[in-house]
Amino acid sequence: MLNQISSRTIIPKPQRIWTPTGINVYKKIYEKRDADVKTHIEQVSLKTYGQPSKTQQTDAVLNLIRGRNTFLLAGTGFGKSRIAELYYKMIPQNKRAVVLVLNPLDSLGDNQVYEKVQAGFTAINLTKMNFNQEVANEISNGVYQFVYMSPETFLNNKIWEAVYFSRKFQNRLALIVVDEAHMIYIWGLVESGHGKKAAAILLRFQDIGIFRPCYGNLGGHLLFRDNKPILLLSATCRPVAIEAIKKSLKLNNEDIDVIQAELTRPEIRLIRIPMEKSLASSLDLIKVFPSAHDVGNADLVPTLVYSGSRNRTLTVMEVVDRARETPLSCMDPHNTCVQRFHSCTGDLDKVRCVDQFANGTFPIISATMALGLGQNWKRVRMVAHMGRGDPAQIAQMLGRCGRDGRMGLGLMFVEKTRRSGKNTVNQFTRGAAQSDEDRIDALAITPVCLRIAFSMDNLLGYVPLWEDDPAYIKEKDREVKAGFAPCRCSNCAVYESAKLVKHLVLANQDNFDAILDDTFDVPSIPDISHKFPPKRQSPHKRKFRDEELAEAIAYNLDNIATIDDIRSLIGGQCFPGQLEKLLALVIDFKHAQVTQNSTHHSPKSAKTTGPQFPGGNIQTLATADGNAEASICVQRKTKKAIAAEKREEKAREKAISLERDRKRKEQVAMIMAQTWADLNDKQKTDSTDTR
Secondary structure, eight states: HHHHHHOOOOOOOOOOOOOOOOOOOOOOHHSSSSSHHHHHHHHHHEEEEEEOOHHHHHHHHHHTTTTTTTEEEOTTTTTTTHHHHHHHHHSSSGGGGGEEESSOHHHHHHHHHHHHHHHHOOOEOOOOHHHHHHHHHHHHTTTSEEEEEOHHHHHHOOOEEEHTTSSSTTTHHHHHHHETTTTHHHHHHHHHOOOOHHHHTTSSSGSSSSSOOOGOHHHHHHHHHHTOOEEEEEEOOOOHHHHHHHHHOOOGGGGGEEEEEEEOOTTEEEEEEOOOOOHHHHGGGGGGGGTTTTOOGGGOEEEEOOOOSHHHHHHHHHHHHHTTEEEEEEETTTTEEEEOOTTTTTTTHHHHHHHHHHHTTTTTTOOGGGGOSOOOOOOOEEEEEEOOHHHHHHHHHHTTTTSSSSSSEEEEEEOOOOOOOSSSSGGGGGEEEEOHHHHHEEEEOOOOOOHHHEEEHHHHHSSOOTTTHHHHHHHHHHHHHOOOOOOOOOTTSSSHHHHHHHHHHGGGTTTTHHTEEEEEESOOOOOOOOGSSOOOOOOOOGGGGHHHHHHHHHHHHHGSSSHHHHHHSSSSOOSSHHHHHHHHHHHHHHHHHHHTSSSSSSOOOOOSOOOOTSSSSEEEETTTOOOOEEOOOOOOOOOOHHHHHHHHHHHHHHHHHHHHHHHHHHHHHHHHHHHHHHHHHHHHHHHHOOO
């Protein structure tokens, strides 16, 4: 009976305790009811940002006020960074509280510091270049309200350890924010040694690899936070990742609340383009950038192009030059069309690149994942990703566009086939769990709605491949009930999407919305075939003559004096300069022979009157006037003929070997028979003598 009562009893969630020391929210807010606190949060948001907070933002801030750890899952562009700002406004300013933010990339910290300063807060991004004892003292004294840092600095820096574990800082600490929390799952696997395949997958995004393996080892340090709440933020986190993150951070289900907002971005139109050229060349990008003769640099659509390696960022810039018909412009450091950003870019160049793009100095960035996962640029209208990749990472990258209230365009260039990968739907098994590699391949080939595919990967951890999947049907119905506009991805609107891609060669900032709405019309599409490099006719190995022609030249050394003599012997050149080189070698050889024989006179051989060939055969060809002209007509054996000869030779050798074995067996049999006969004769003789 007691067990039944206890099982039905609802245990209240632990609430924040008012502490005499350390950071507390305003007393009046602490004593209010939840409904009144939510109203107050919405009013503060309206006063600060000009719009009320979203429901999930309000719930997250309320959770933090009550001292609850919170995990917010929301799509890119949701406004997750505002939650910490709203929470900070619930704290008395004279307390000089500090919010600590852990982020995976330095560039992301720089961008958010800029946003915090614009919002009226004091902030600093700690890097190895600016973190010293003086800055550490300023942090302890509460000079900076928001402190951004990498996991390496948080775990492995002696100066920071002295600050973090001091009572003075702990009394100022108000909140710890872990941005891009899904990285804890990814690098938690790699750090523990159980995620070798996960690490291999991440190598497809080169600059996410040096990233922050320490993300998988944050749990120990986060335990020492004097019961201050933790806020985890992510736009792409599967159920398995959420459970792994809780385990990594030593959090039980009772210790953290998961708040899920809308993960789908209906304002981004998704287009998947199978690549016709190689991924290394990135030449398929020529299809999406107009010529400089049609659209000027200032009118180009602001675009981010993500590549999987640092080398390909330069290749992308060269391809953009081809598309723009402005050769070598990418080599100009002050290029007003495209610049690149990756982990090995100089610090000053990184700052300059980000600032100039934000200010509209140039419209295109060719980047790796080092550019950041949470850059909040309102001007980005189009994002292109080159090659297959992890759906969660691609969702993060494509989510950089469409943040200004207008439609955005996400282009996914995918290889048609991946070596040792799954390249058709038939290679997948219904109901089977998808590995990370399977998710990569599934996103590249799935015939279902791409918008729903990204959503289901977030919610359920797999990419759907069949339209009769019950979970797919359920998510499709949910989008209809939520009032989403009909999807116009490349799988839902095949013809319109193909038309859109063709129109991109004329896209500019004025007509881009019309192109996205499928209302743009033009009499003719410019021909872009001349922008692609011509196919190089590489000579086949079998076209090069070797033994027969070399012997023909050797037999006719005395008859060779001009290039025409060489040409008549070998029938023309296989590559430019071959005839001149051969003639020079022959002349040098003959000169060396004359020098060598100058002291040793030998009788001259009879000079032949025409080309000689091995075996003394001379082949002649009739000319147009009927005269016979010496030439060579050496037939080059094909690979099949050579293989057939080898097979025949092996067959002959095998037959000889079998014949040898047969004769050997017959010889042995004869010897054995003779031996037995001699033995029988001896036995008969012995028996006769005995009688």
